[in-house]
Amino acid sequence: MSAPTGTGTGWVSERFGVRLDGDGVTELVRLGLRRNPKRAHLLVSTVLGKHIPTDPVRVRGAAxxxxxxxxxxxxxxxxxxxxxxxxxxxxxxxxxxxxxxxxxxxxxxxxxxxxxxxxxxxxxxxxxxxxxxxxxxxxxxxxxxxxxxxxxxxxxxxxxxxxxxxxxxxxxxxxxxxxxxxxxxxxxxxxxxxxxxxxxxxxxxxxxxxxxxxxxxxxxSIGLPSGFTEQVCALAAPELNPVGPVPGSVTIVRAPWPTGVPDGGRHGFLRADTASFEEATAAVTAAVRERLDPAVAVVVVGHEEFMYQPLCVAEHLAQDGFTVRYQTSTRSPAFVLDEPGYPLRRGFEFPAPEGDTTAKRYLYNAVLDPTDPAGSQVVFVCDEPAGTDDLYRAGGLVDVLTRAGHNVVVAVVDTPSQQSLRTAREAR
The missing domain is CATH 3.40.50.2020 (Rossmann fold)
Structure with a gap:
């Protein structure tokens, strides 16, 4: 059933009086915050697989x-x-x-x-x-x-x-x-x-x-009360990078990828690329699968805008019988609060792995059950430019996830360049 009109629920509504209006909206988004003077509210999608680990069936179904x-x-x-x-x-x-x-x-x-x-x-x-x-x-x-x-x-x-x-x-x-x-x-x-x-x-x-x-x-529509942005920006910075009682492990998988097949849509993806993409993604999944414990739930995490291939990996793992959720990291800082009903229960901050370590990146939740924060193994799927030493160094994404208690499998996928794809297409 669709949510009725005017159902601004959850901690943000209770604390600040923000209201969401519209039939069906609250099935698709939940209210979050970010300490940003340009826009202090964040509509956290329940079907996108960005901030919230999401069943890949739900992601694909909404699309x-x-x-x-x-x-x-x-x-x-x-x-x-x-x-x-x-x-x-x-x-x-x-x-x-x-x-x-x-x-x-x-x-x-x-x-x-x-x-x-x-x-x-x-x-x-x-x-x-x-x-x-x-x-x-x-x-x-x-x-x-x-x-x-x-x-x-x-x-x-x-x-x-x-x-x-x-x-x-x-x-x-x-x-x-x-x-x-x-x-x-x-x-x-x-x-x-x-x-x-x-x-x-x-x-x-x-x-x-x-x-x-x-x-x-x-x-x-969303109703923002007077002074809302100023109140949110005045909140104390959230506590990020939780530490678990026992650190997790790291396994690195180097996943080959055909040079003439796009790994996503950054340089264009033609309908004719679909079959070869699916075959290559199945191979990436096979390389990851053998490193996983089938008895433990999996959160597949993509890297920022590298979203589609990790989703497909999550779909393959689900078909193989794993309990799987899917999400990605982001460039956007958001307000984290360990409060039932709030969509961003925990968060990780780490340097961008592509070379500019002054630029911060973020990952939220990364667990199926917020009451069992170390109860999921994480598969991080990224393209080659993100698979640098900065990913693993102290304070990097892999480091903060393992310190939180997660066993992490990192799959670095070889990345076809714009030029290599251009050359392959010209040769067809």
Missing amino acids: DRLADLVVELIGAEKSAAATVLGFAETATGLGHCVADRMGAACYLHSTRRRADGVSVTATFEEGHSHATTHLIEPTDDALFAPDSPDTDVPLVLVDDEISTGATALEAIAALHAQYPRRSYVAAALVDMRDAAQQQQCEAEADRLGLSVTFVALAHG
């Missing part, structure tokens, strides 16, 4: 329902011809699942990772985000460009949440300047725009001369 809304809107023929763009960092896996369900011709996600030697096609900004700049890095512009500006096949943009619509319109404006087309679809798990914000989106689309349609699994 499938969202994809079905898009297909219902534009039709099966246009869905098969469409390009889908997922937003980093939270919606890269969601977008890939949507594209997969649609049978879309191409999937691509934006990225926050800057790398030498990678060509950037376009950029756009996200105002309320902790890391604001999105980069678009396809192997070839032709993957992203429509056949002509008059094509009626829309670009489908996927995000976990539409808060104001500004990010979607900013992305559309930036992309339309380079790759004009007639129509766009913005799809999200929840749409939290009020009437004025919806009118602003319509006015901006009219100004650009475009058709922009929004679809979501649930529509609602």
Whole structure:
């Protein structure tokens, strides 16, 4: 059953008077906090697999329902011809699942990772985000460009949440300047725009001369009381990196990956890549499986925007009979509170493993049962740029997880470069 309108429940509502309104919204998100003057509330998804360890069946199911809304809107023929763009960092896996369900011709996600030697096609900004700049890095512009500006096949943009619509319109404006087309679809798990914000989106689309349609699994709004942001920012910093009575173990798996197969959507994923991707992911899972205790629950953790492949690993392990949940680390700091009903019960802070150790990264919960914090083994799946010594050093992600008592299996997947994928595609 859908939650009734106006059910702001949980510690955040009780402590600050924040209200969530909208039929079905509270089935998809829970209220969290972040000490950020730009935006102090955090809608923590129950189906995304980001902050909360989530059953992979639930993750895939929500994405499938969202994809079905898009297909219902534009039709099966246009869905098969469409390009889908997922937003980093939270919606890269969601977008890939949507594209997969649609049978879309191409999937691509934006990225926050800057790398030498990678060509950037376009950029756009996200105002309320902790890391604001999105980069678009396809192997070839032709993957992203429509056949002509008059094509009626829309670009489908996927995000976990539409808060104001500004990010979607900013992305559309930036992309339309380079790759004009007639129509766009913005799809999200929840749409939290009020009437004025919806009118602003319509006015901006009219100004650009475009058709922009929004679809979501649930529509609602959030009521923030006066002084809420100041109160949240005044909270004491949460205690992170819990330490268990007995440290856990570390096992490292180096997982080979074909150089001509994309490991996700950062440089573009074609429908024709699906079979080879599935075969390579099954091989990664097999390498991980033999290092696990089948009697102990597993939390599969992806690395930031590297979301889809770890989800597929989690799905394979579940099919093999493991009790599995799935989530990823994040760039976004959030407020942690060990309080029943609050979605972020514990948290880990660690340096970014890609080389800038001054940049902090985060992981939340990482356990099935909050009352048994060491009761899950963790499988951390990352791409090669994240598999550095900083991952294992004192204070790194593996170190803080093992000090909390988790046995950790690290699977570092060889990463095809933009150039190697480009070369493979040109040879086809």
